[in-house]
Amino acid sequence: MKLASLQRKIQACCLHGGFLVLTVSFFWHQPSLAQLADTTIAFTSNRDVDWAAVYLMNPDGKQIRQLTDEPKYDGEPAWSPDGQKITFVSYRDLELIPEREIFLGEIYLMNADGSNPINLTQSPERPDGVSSWSPNGKQIAFSSGELFNDNILLNSDIFVMEADGANPINLTNHDALDQAPAWSPDGNRITFSSLRDGNWEIYVMNAEGANLTNLSNHPARDGRPDWSPDGNKIAFTSDRDRNLEIYVMNADGTNPINLTNHPAEDNHASWAPDGTRIAFDSDRDLILGRDYNYEIYVMNADGTNPINLTQNRAWDIEPSWGPAASLSVAPNGKLATLWGNVKRSNAYSGR
Numbered sequence: 001m002k003l004a005s006l007q008r009k010i011q012a013c014c015l016h017g018g019f020l021v022l023t024v025s026f027f028w029h030q031p032s033l034a035q036l037a038d039t040t041i042a043f044t045s046n047r048d049v050d051w052a053a054v055y056l057m058n059p060d061g062k063q064i065r066q067l068t069d070e071p072k073y074d075g076e077p078a079w080s081p082d083g084q085k086i087t088f089v090s091y092r093d094l095e096l097i098p099e100r101e102i103f104l105g106e107i108y109l110m111n112a113d114g115s116n117p118i119n120l121t122q123s124p125e126r127p128d129g130v131s132s133w134s135p136n137g138k139q140i141a142f143s144s145g146e147l148f149n150d151n152i153l154l155n156s157d158i159f160v161m162e163a164d165g166a167n168p169i170n171l172t173n174h175d176a177l178d179q180a181p182a183w184s185p186d187g188n189r190i191t192f193s194s195l196r197d198g199n200w201e202i203y204v205m206n207a208e209g210a211n212l213t214n215l216s217n218h219p220a221r222d223g224r225p226d227w228s229p230d231g232n233k234i235a236f237t238s239d240r241d242r243n244l245e246i247y248v249m250n251a252d253g254t255n256p257i258n259l260t261n262h263p264a265e266d267n268h269a270s271w272a273p274d275g276t277r278i279a280f281d282s283d284r285d286l287i288l289g290r291d292y293n294y295e296i297y298v299m300n301a302d303g304t305n306p307i308n309l310t311q312n313r314a315w316d317i318e319p320s321w322g323p324a325a326s327l328s329v330a331p332n333g334k335l336a337t338l339w340g341n342v343k344r345s346n347a348y349s350g351r
Helices: 002-011
Strands: 041-045 053-057 074-079 085-090 106-111 128-133 139-148 152-162 178-183 189-194 201-206 222-227 233-238 245-250 266-271 277-282 295-300 316-321 327-329 336-338
Touching (some): 041 074, 074 128
Antiparallel strands (some): 041 316, 327 336
16 A cells, blocks of 8 residues: 555656756766766665655665665655755655645755754645755755645645745745756756646746746646756756657757657656766666566766666666765856866656
C-alpha cells in the first residue's frame, strides 16, 4: 500500500525544478567524470525505506549514503550555493492519507550531512514543493498551493522567502498552477512551470515577479526547467515527442533540442557545475514484470553517452548536482574563475 501510494505521489510530482548558481567560462572539450570528482549528487530513493529519503552519491554513482531517515516521504533535494545546506520536501509533520489526491509537504532545510533538519515553511494547510536557492544564498524560491475542500489543489504560486524561512512573498499571484521554480545563475530571473495557458508551459520572470514571458510556447507539456551554469541554456522536460524527454533550449526559448531521444520516460534534468554533463532520471531500464524502475543517469550536455549511475531495483529519482568547491565567484556574481580542475542543484506536478 505504501509503495503504491509512493508511486502515485511521485507520478504526480515529476514533470514540472532545479537551479544553477554559478556563471562559468570554459573551453569545451570531451568531458570526464574525473573533472567532477569533488562534487556530489543528491537524489530521492525508496531503496532502504518504506516511502522515500534523500541520498547522496559521487558523480560516478559510488559511495551512496542516506541523509534522511523518516517514516514519511522526503524528496526533491536542492543544494545551497555554498554546498553547505540542502532544502527538501518532507511530509514528516503531517498525517499521510493515501486515498487523498493531495499530499501536504513542507520545505525543510538540513546540513549537507543530513543533520539539523528544520521546517522552513510551517504551513500545514498548504502543500509546498520544489525549492530553488538564489545564487547569493540569501533567498529560496518555492511553490505553495491552496486547497479546496482539504484535498483538491485549487491553485499554486511561486513564493520567495528568506533562507531561514522568514518573509514569504507571493511572486505570481495567479489562479492557475505555477510550480517548480528555478533561479537563474545571475540571480535576476526565475523560470517556472505554469498551467495558465491551459497546458504546461515554461515561463520566466524577473526575480521580483515582473515581466512574465512564455518561453516554451508549445501545446505539449513542458516543465522542470534548469539553467545551465553560464545562463545561456535551459534544460527541461517535455512530452512533445509523445513521451517525456530531456530537452535543452536557449534562455530566450529558441532552438529546443531533444537530448535523450528514447522511448522511456526521462525527467528531472540537473546540470553539472562545469556545464559538460546533465543528470536525469529515467525508467529505460524497466524490469519486466514490474511497474517502474527509475534510475539516475548522467549524459554529456549534448545528450550523448548516457550512463546509469544507480543500478538499483528501487526508485532513484530527482537528481540535484551539488556545487563545486573549487569554483570561486567574483563579487558581482557574473564571473567564475577556474583554479585548477573544475569539480557543482532542484516536485511538484504531474509526470
